[in-house]
Amino acid sequence: MPQQRQFNPYSENGGTILAIAGADFAVVAGDTRQSEGYSIQTRYAPKVFRLTDKAVLAVNGFAADGNILVKTVKQRLEWYRHAHAKDMPLRAIARLIQTILYAKRFFPYYVYNILGGIEEDGTGAVYSFDPVGSYEREACRAAGAAQALVQPFLDNQIYFKNQKPKPGQSHPTHLPLDHVLSLVIDSFTSATERHIEVGDGLEIYVVLARGHSAQGLSNIPGAQEISQTDEGERVFVVRRDLKKD
Amino acid sequence: MDHFPTNWGKPRNDSIDAYNTYPLHPRPDWRPKDSFADGVQRTQQPIVTGTSVLAIKYKDGIMMAADNLASYGSLARFKDIQRLHVVGDYTILGAGGDMSDFQHIQHTLDSLMIEEFSVDDGHKLGPPEIYEYLSRLMYGRRSEMNPLWNSILVGGFKDGKSFLGYVDLLGTTYSASTLATGYGSMIAQPLLRKAVEGREHLITEEEAREIIKTSMKVLFYRDARSLNKYQIGTITAAGPKIYEAQSSETEWSFAEGIRGYGAQTQ
Numbered sequence: 205m206p207q208q209r210q211f212n213p214y215s216e217n218g219g220t221i222l223a224i225a226g227a228d229f230a231v232v233a234g235d236t237r238q239s240e241g242y243s244i245q246t247r248y249a250p251k252v253f254r255l256t257d258k259a260v261l262a263v264n265g266f267a268a269d270g271n272i273l274v275k276t277v278k279q280r281l282e283w284y285r286h287a288h289a290k291d292m293p294l295r296a297i298a299r300l301i302q303t304i305l306y307a308k309r310f311f312p313y314y315v316y317n318i319l320g321g322i323e324e325d326g327t328g329a330v331y332s333f334d335p336v337g338s339y340e341r342e343a344c345r346a347a348g349a350a351q352a353l354v355q356p357f358l359d360n361q362i363y364f365k366n367q368k369p370k371p372g373q374s375h376p377t378h379l380p381l382d383h384v385l386s387l388v389i390d391s392f393t394s395a396t397e398r399h400i401e402v403g404d405g406l407e408i409y410v411v412l413a414r415g416h417s418a419q420g421l422s423n424i425p426g427a428q429e430i431s432q433t434d435e436g437e438r439v440f441v442v443r444r445d446l447k448k449d
Numbered sequence: 450m451d452h453f454p455t456n457w458g459k460p461r462n463d464s465i466d467a468y469n470t471y472p473l474h475p476r477p478d479w480r481p482k483d484s485f486a487d488g489v490q491r492t493q494q495p496i497v498t499g500t501s502v503l504a505i506k507y508k509d510g511i512m513m514a515a516d517n518l519a520s521y522g523s524l525a526r527f528k529d530i531q532r533l534h535v536v537g538d539y540t541i542l543g544a545g546g547d548m549s550d551f552q553h554i555q556h557t558l559d560s561l562m563i564e565e566f567s568v569d570d571g572h573k574l575g576p577p578e579i580y581e582y583l584s585r586l587m588y589g590r591r592s593e594m595n596p597l598w599n600s601i602l603v604g605g606f607k608d609g610k611s612f613l614g615y616v617d618l619l620g621t622t623y624s625a626s627t628l629a630t631g632y633g634s635m636i637a638q639p640l641l642r643k644a645v646e647g648r649e650h651l652i653t654e655e656e657a658r659e660i661i662k663t664s665m666k667v668l669f670y671r672d673a674r675s676l677n678k679y680q681i682g683t684i685t686a687a688g689p690k691i692y693e694a695q696s697s698e699t700e701w702s703f704a705e706g707i708r709g710y711g712a713q714t715q
Contacts, residue, residue, distance in 0.1 A: 238623050248624075266621075272620070
């Protein structure tokens with residue numbers, strides 16, 4: 205039997221995603237570059253998607269699998285909405301994503317998922333997944349090409365690892381939205397400097413719990429609301445440019 | 450309940466569930482298969498192939514180009530092939546990669562258009578619908594490990610909106626105002642991006658043609674599997690149109706001045 209190069213059904217499309225949970229908000233961000241090898245396929249291919257007014261999903265890895273996964277999850281959420289006359293709670297969406305991923309355990313979706321949003325009890329939440337559905341709720345997570353650059357920065361700035369608080373004080377358990385957004389933007393500009401697959405643009409989704417006033421967002425230029433209802437949780441998008449080289 | 454008197458009083462065989470009394474979850478079948486099953490061909494290699502396809506957004510719509518060559522490895526086998534294909538009234542497809550797979554796609558889409566025509570519900574398939582259908586088709590085939598070995602550009606104009614997308618054998622999709630497949634993505638894309646990005650709405654048809662002509666010329670110079678005979682297609686509010694084949698002006702006489710060229714002995 206002659207040796208043939210077998211078709212590889214996977215490819216890597218670069219990019220990086222990040223999500224941070226606040227006390228009553230969550231932030232999910234991703235750069236907009238899609239690449240393959242040393243080529244940029246497009247400077248704008250979204251990797252972060254609004255599922256409901258409480259849940260935002262970021263997908264990264266093999267873009268074809270990522271896009272189909274998002275379509276599948278959205279379809280399952282629509283079926284749930286028709287069957288139960290309500291949106292799926294965030295922790296249920298997380299479990300749903302696990303089962304969808306594990307169903308293809310022996311031909312996986314090559315995607316690293318991060319789900320962010322507001323839990324039923326009004327707290328900000330972030331769930332991160334591996335390609336076959338192992339998942340965990342966390343305060344923050346970075347995934348993708350520049351994970352190794354961003355996650356350590358977050359460990360220091362959000363979990364205050366390797367930092368001593370001032371004597372008599374303790375580290376804050378939760379950070380305010382404007383501070384978190386600065387951390388996100390700085391993470392991406394830094395990753396863009398040193399990782400060739402990161403750049404072009406940044407899209408940040410902000411999910412606010414019911415009580416959280418949208419005042420903080422009026423200070424951030426270019427914040428656009430994309431929530432579907434006036435009552436309940438609210439979702440905003442903030443876009444920024446990143447270096448194109 | 451066993452209805453058959455001949456079974457009464459005899460030992461029961463519980464492995465036979467004649468009345469489907471319990472559900473059996475679908476399980477993978479790991480029994481040894483008929484060895485002829487190995488003859489079923491799946492993963493392949495492309496045989497008769499087309500090279501780059503280019504496309505840009507301009508003021509009136511989309512302009513796309515592809516040369517007229519279908520290669521058989523290094524042999525320039527078929528030199529009069531049209532690699533741009535009109536689908537319905539609003540869309541043009543341009544494909545590189547295996548030409549038999551592209552012909553299959555063309556036939557599939559033509560059947561789809563006929564079906565939609567028969568449904569006659571007042572809706573006509575536009576570029577986004579064709580693109581979605583094609584992306585699903587390509588991704589589905591890759592997920593069966595039996596890909597349609599192509600890189601395809603889908604360009605269109607409908608209801609005042611331009612559309613330009615890429616889909617390939619893996620089901621990878623992306624969209625931008627300039628796209629190119631194969632060698633085009635390495636050689637032409639930088640030229641297209643420089644000329645087009647940020648000013649799509651300003652570029653006239655003549656300027657778009659010049660941009661395409663320059664890129665097709667460079668590709669003929671530098672792509673060893675290209676042909677100096679290509680076609681341009683446009684989709685505007687007036688619909689899709691594929692133009693007659695044209696060629697690039699090329700400059701080779703400088704070669705005479707190179708020492709050691711041809712019969713020269715310095």
